[in-house]
Amino acid sequence: MRVMVIVKADKQSEAGTLPDKKILTDMGKFNEELVKAGVMLAGEGLQASSKGARVKFSGGKKTVTDGPFAETKELIAGFWLWQVKSMEEAIEWLKRAPFEGTEVEIRQVFELEDFGDNATKEFKEQEERLRTQIAGKR
Amino acid sequence: MTATDTHRAIDAVWRIESPRLIAGLARIMRDVGIAEDLAQDALVAALEQWPESGVPQNPGAWLMAAAKNRAIDALRRKKRLERKHEELGQELEAGPQAPGDLDAALDDDIGDDLLRLVFIACHPILSTEARAALTLRLLGGLTTDEIARAFLVPEPTIAQRIVRAKRTLTEARVPFAVPRGAELAARLKSVLEVIYLIFNEGYAATAGDDWMRPALCEDALRLGRILAELAPQEPEVHGLVALMEIQASRVGARVGPSGEPVLLLDQDRGRWDHILIRRGLAALERAEKLGGSRGPYALQAAIAACHGRARAAAETDWARIAGLYAELALAAPSPVVELNRAVAVAMASGPLAGLALVDALTGEPSLRDYHLLPSVRGDLLGKLGRFDEARAEFERAASLTRNARERELLLGRAAACARG
Numbered sequence: 001m002r003v004m005v006i007v008k009a010d011k012q013s014e015a016g017t018l019p020d021k022k023i024l025t026d027m028g029k030f031n032e033e034l035v036k037a038g039v040m041l042a043g044e045g046l047q048a049s050s051k052g053a054r055v056k057f058s059g060g061k062k063t064v065t066d067g068p069f070a071e072t073k074e075l076i077a078g079f080w081l082w083q084v085k086s087m088e089e090a091i092e093w094l095k096r097a098p099f100e101g102t103e104v105e106i107r108q109v110f111e112l113e114d115f116g117d118n119a120t121k122e123f124k125e126q127e128e129r130l131r132t133q134i135a136g137k138r
Numbered sequence: 139m140t141a142t143d144t145h146r147a148i149d150a151v152w153r154i155e156s157p158r159l160i161a162g163l164a165r166i167m168r169d170v171g172i173a174e175d176l177a178q179d180a181l182v183a184a185l186e187q188w189p190e191s192g193v194p195q196n197p198g199a200w201l202m203a204a205a206k207n208r209a210i211d212a213l214r215r216k217k218r219l220e221r222k223h224e225e226l227g228q229e230l231e232a233g234p235q236a237p238g239d240l241d242a243a244l245d246d247d248i249g250d251d252l253l254r255l256v257f258i259a260c261h262p263i264l265s266t267e268a269r270a271a272l273t274l275r276l277l278g279g280l281t282t283d284e285i286a287r288a289f290l291v292p293e294p295t296i297a298q299r300i301v302r303a304k305r306t307l308t309e310a311r312v313p314f315a316v317p318r319g320a321e322l323a324a325r326l327k328s329v330l331e332v333i334y335l336i337f338n339e340g341y342a343a344t345a346g347d348d349w350m351r352p353a354l355c356e357d358a359l360r361l362g363r364i365l366a367e368l369a370p371q372e373p374e375v376h377g378l379v380a381l382m383e384i385q386a387s388r389v390g391a392r393v394g395p396s397g398e399p400v401l402l403l404d405q406d407r408g409r410w411d412h413i414l415i416r417r418g419l420a421a422l423e424r425a426e427k428l429g430g431s432r433g434p435y436a437l438q439a440a441i442a443a444c445h446g447r448a449r450a451a452a453e454t455d456w457a458r459i460a461g462l463y464a465e466l467a468l469a470a471p472s473p474v475v476e477l478n479r480a481v482a483v484a485m486a487s488g489p490l491a492g493l494a495l496v497d498a499l500t501g502e503p504s505l506r507d508y509h510l511l512p513s514v515r516g517d518l519l520g521k522l523g524r525f526d527e528a529r530a531e532f533e534r535a536a537s538l539t540r541n542a543r544e545r546e547l548l549l550g551r552a553a554a555c556a557r558g
Binding site: 036039041083088089091093111 | 146147149150151153154197249352356359360361362363364367368413414417
């Protein structure tokens with residue numbers, strides 16, 4: 001299964017300052033470990049929200065707001081995509097990450113198998129029809 | 139944390155730590171079987187203590203320390219035994235290092251140990267099944283039960299397979315070393331074969347009711363990715379990883395709503411996994427940069443990449459694929475490659491040109507029971523409007539496949555031919 005590991009923004013990341021050398025080195029080591037274990041599929045750090053934008057959809061209208069955005073704790077500063085056997089494995093890996101003074105979130109990615117044995121044939125067909133419809137609308 | 143939670147956490151720690159643990163211990167003990175037993179003992183200790191004490195802050199170090207203590211005991215016993223043997227005037231080869239060297243030895247670069255472990259698990263003296271099971275167990279950190287479920291065989295069968303494999307390695311005194319020189323190429327080939335076999339068992343299950351078992355593909359991919367970092371200078375390792383990444387990118391598109399197979403050209407390419415395609419193309423580039431674009435795995439990856447790059451089936455560069463198959467036929471000649479080349483030629487130059495190549499293969503003894511030969515022939519005959527012949531071929535193909543889903547698909551195509 002795959003998980004997305006979501007790293008929250010903080011004052012520093014929002015100010016656009018890069019982490020100090022020690023943190024970068026430690027993070028580099030951790031990333032290397034993830035790659036060597038065949039766990040890391042992708043991972044990116046995000047620039048400050050001042051360089052971002054939001055599009056609001058409401059009543060058929062689209063309103064664009066430019067960053068920065070105020071609620072720092074709800075912003076994300078980076079993510080990984082990991083391939084693991086279980087949520088517990090993801091947690092074990094994350095515990096090894098060199099973070100301090102923050103909370104990092106792990107979320108499971110939907111996979112085909114999630115609809116697997118438990119899903120009825122009708123459900124799968126409905127899912128397929130929906131996908132076809134969505135594809136048709138694109 | 140409940141006891142169940144702790145056990146699940148221990149499973150996860152085991153998966154992460156056991157390959158390193160076993161690899162380090164194997165070098166000290168010079169015996170993979172003993173190393174695995176010691177690591178297992180440490181796991182048992184964790185299972186006994188952690189539910190009470192909680193999972194330690196650094197579980198890997200805890201397991202390593204527990205295993206080290208057991209290794210020291212084992213070495214002391216061995217030394218005593220050796221002394222006795224010496225007293226009896228028996229000649230003995232140099233034993234393992236003294237317990238004092240153990241800490242330093244275990245903290246040495248673990249990467250080399252892991253690579254040694256890969257080579258030993260895939261040693262040619264073992265049967266292919268044993269190699270696959272041992273590799274999943276030692277490098278993939280899978281339990282016997284997980285391996286048994288993956289290969290659809292009873293757990294005792296796998297357990298026995300692993301025990302026997304370890305015994306064979308001990309009895310043959312297979313050195314715990316990375317092969318060098320001319321031997322390296324042959325041994326690496328065996329490693330790549332095992333990983334690709336595991337992948338294929340997941341990608342095109344040879345038995346059972348499911349067309350694919352994606353978890354097994356993921357295990358193989360993970361092993362491949364690990365190997366790519368352990369032996370980064372070997373182009374064919376990257377070739378294999380590229381091939382598996384690109385093939386795995388299609389897993390979600392290869393099954394229809396009721397679990398039936400969907401053929402490559404009929405797949406909804408929007409459902410391909412573009413992260414995996416990108417990873418595959420990057421791995422292929424690594425192989426090519428090392429000058430290894432002509433190896434069998436890199437060539438197959440290059441073929442898969444042609445499909446991966448085509449946004450629609452109609453955009454496929456069939457001429458290039460036919461050319462790559464011709465190269466592959468030289469690098470790794472086989473009737474199956476020739477059959478694939480026939481398909482590509484048919485797509486590039488028309489069904490008649492392809493059929494000529496397929497017909498040349500019908501007498502091939504190794505393809506006698508290979509369901510894809512009549513399947514391809516049926517397809518080409520159908521395209522030429524020769525429906526009666528095509529139907530007979532599809533029916534023959536259906537009778538040859540062992541996969542239930544594939545049989546349905548082939549019978550469906552036979553029925554379509556009957557309708558003309």
